[in-house]
Amino acid sequence: MAGTDSSRPNAGANTPLSGGAPAIVLVQPQLGENIGMAARAMLNCGLADLRLVKPRDGWPNEDAVAASADAELVIENTRVYQTTCDAIADLELVFATTARPRDMTKRVVTPSQATGELRQFISGGGKAGVLFGRESKGLVNDDVSLADAVLSVPLNPSFSSLNLAQAVYTVAYEWMRFADETPDSEISYPKETRPGSKLELTHLFEHLERELDDSGFLRIPEKRPTMVRNLRNMFGRAGLTEQEIRTLRGVITALVGKRKKPKNSDADR
Amino acid sequence: MAGTDSSRPNAGANTPLSGGAPAIVLVQPQLGENIGMAARAMLNCGLADLRLVKPRDGWPNEDAVAASADAELVIENTRVYQTTCDAIADLELVFATTARPRDMTKRVVTPSQATGELRQFISGGGKAGVLFGRESKGLVNDDVSLADAVLSVPLNPSFSSLNLAQAVYTVAYEWMRFADETPDSEISYPKETRPGSKLELTHLFEHLERELDDSGFLRIPEKRPTMVRNLRNMFGRAGLTEQEIRTLRGVITALVGKRKKPKNSDADR
Numbered sequence: 001m002a003g004t005d006s007s008r009p010n011a012g013a014n015t016p017l018s019g020g021a022p023a024i025v026l027v028q029p030q031l032g033e034n035i036g037m038a039a040r041a042m043l044n045c046g047l048a049d050l051r052l053v054k055p056r057d058g059w060p061n062e063d064a065v066a067a068s069a070d071a072e073l074v075i076e077n078t079r080v081y082q083t084t085c086d087a088i089a090d091l092e093l094v095f096a097t098t099a100r101p102r103d104m105t106k107r108v109v110t111p112s113q114a115t116g117e118l119r120q121f122i123s124g125g126g127k128a129g130v131l132f133g134r135e136s137k138g139l140v141n142d143d144v145s146l147a148d149a150v151l152s153v154p155l156n157p158s159f160s161s162l163n164l165a166q167a168v169y170t171v172a173y174e175w176m177r178f179a180d181e182t183p184d185s186e187i188s189y190p191k192e193t194r195p196g197s198k199l200e201l202t203h204l205f206e207h208l209e210r211e212l213d214d215s216g217f218l219r220i221p222e223k224r225p226t227m228v229r230n231l232r233n234m235f236g237r238a239g240l241t242e243q244e245i246r247t248l249r250g251v252i253t254a255l256v257g258k259r260k261k262p263k264n265s266d267a268d269r
Numbered sequence: 270m271a272g273t274d275s276s277r278p279n280a281g282a283n284t285p286l287s288g289g290a291p292a293i294v295l296v297q298p299q300l301g302e303n304i305g306m307a308a309r310a311m312l313n314c315g316l317a318d319l320r321l322v323k324p325r326d327g328w329p330n331e332d333a334v335a336a337s338a339d340a341e342l343v344i345e346n347t348r349v350y351q352t353t354c355d356a357i358a359d360l361e362l363v364f365a366t367t368a369r370p371r372d373m374t375k376r377v378v379t380p381s382q383a384t385g386e387l388r389q390f391i392s393g394g395g396k397a398g399v400l401f402g403r404e405s406k407g408l409v410n411d412d413v414s415l416a417d418a419v420l421s422v423p424l425n426p427s428f429s430s431l432n433l434a435q436a437v438y439t440v441a442y443e444w445m446r447f448a449d450e451t452p453d454s455e456i457s458y459p460k461e462t463r464p465g466s467k468l469e470l471t472h473l474f475e476h477l478e479r480e481l482d483d484s485g486f487l488r489i490p491e492k493r494p495t496m497v498r499n500l501r502n503m504f505g506r507a508g509l510t511e512q513e514i515r516t517l518r519g520v521i522t523a524l525v526g527k528r529k530k531p532k533n534s535d536a537d538r
């Protein structure tokens with residue numbers, strides 16, 4: 001549930017049915033729960049081709065189903081292979097997700113670079129995938145040597161052990177992120193309202209300033225222009241809707257009413 | 270383990286001790302396991318300030334410790350609050366991680382936009398944080414209304430339910446990613462080797478072409494220049510190291526030896 005957005009029409013670009021996407025290959029995964037969480041993370045980001053090489057606890061796996069949060073599209077189509085070579089046989093571009101190799105000469109790329117290359121390759125009709133190793137020790141060098149390049153997530157060097165499902169999510173998230181067209185920042189309005197017009201805002205300002213003049217709040221003439229500007233800036237910054245402007249005008253009236261009522265009984269006015 | 274990189278010296282920029290970072294506030298989290306996984310994801314990316322509002326199963330929590338994979342720096346310093354207001358009292362900028370609100374007027378930002386704003390705000394000395402709701406239903410609107418803006422992860426609209434720890438990791442990963450200076454793509458070499466020089470490469474080419482001339486492989490004169498160029502391109506693309514060039518020269522010698530030996534007994538040569 002947390003922090004998701006299913007309401008954007010353009011998010012449809014991330015559905016698994018909208019075209020090619022990389023295969024996710026888990027080599028000898030140990031915990032079904034991690035496989036399930038990886039499947040869920042994949043589908044969250046529009047990936048659906050999950051392949052397992054010798055899963056320790058066999059397949060299908062109940063823990064995986066439970067942890068997948070109904071990512072059936074992924075779980076039901078998961079394929080199992082006996083070797084990494086078999087699992088990637090039909091692919092033409094493969095990244096191995098692992099730490100920077102210390103004993104091999106290999107190109108190392110960031111997750112964003114890898115997904116950019118995957119997007120380009122797949123949009124050109126190519127078939128591609130990403131390898132992930134087992135939880136306890138990652139990919140073995142023999143598997144890494146099958147890949148075109150190493151995909152390495154740059155993390156806190158003093159605590160860099162990433163959960164398998166988080167590693168899969170890193171790639172899936174970058175894959176989604178690369179093509180996402182959501183505006184970086186925008187105001188979301190409820191359907192029944194709209195941004196307030198400048199005229200409505202001016203009426204609010206005038207209402208407020210009239211009542212503040214009346215109440216004596218703006219009584220010092222040399223300070224009045226600055227205070228008015230500050231108040232207008234304050235409310236202007238809030239980006240008020242038409243509904244909110246009406247609410248604030250009601251607030252002013254209510255506050256004034258409270259003040260005026262007892263005063264009405266005075267000789268003061 | 271999977272896909273991490275602890276070897277880069279500049280990754281030190283992501284350690285929690287190197288300066289301010291946003292607080293992660295989990296409002297009424299239900300599963301200790303998710304809290305632990307969130308703590309691990311935070312520390313992976315250099316975040317350490319975890320705050321819990323009314324965790325369902327109390328605190329400390331054994332499941333959280335187990336799932337944190339020894340992220341003690343985070344777990345041991347986790348603070349518990351009774352209300353969201355209390356948890357964010359000292360903060361000046363707060364994002365609420367949730368779906369795009371349908372019934373509130375609120376600024377909505379992408380994870381990368383939010384972390385950019387957090388970086389800028391915190392580097393200016395500000396204190397900031399990010400709210401996450403409970404697993405089952407996310408943040409309630411009363412909590413969202415306390416935040417400056419909504420942080421929404423654009424996901425597959427037909428499967429947008431993101432695990433809590435993955436949601437926390439999204440923000441932590443973007444926080445790390447924003448400041449990371451890892452080159453997008455580079456060749457990693459074992460310590461004891463270096464890229465081959467062009468002279469070493471030329472010697473390899475000449476060795477190969479001499480033996481191929483000798484064997485008759487390049488016997489058609491009009492095809493020879495193209496084949497030589499293709500071979501040179503092929504090996505050039507591999508970005509060979511000095512060690513690999515020596516290995517390949519050994520390979521050529523070995524293959525030639527196999528062919529020459531039986532022929533030596535012929536009258537052919």
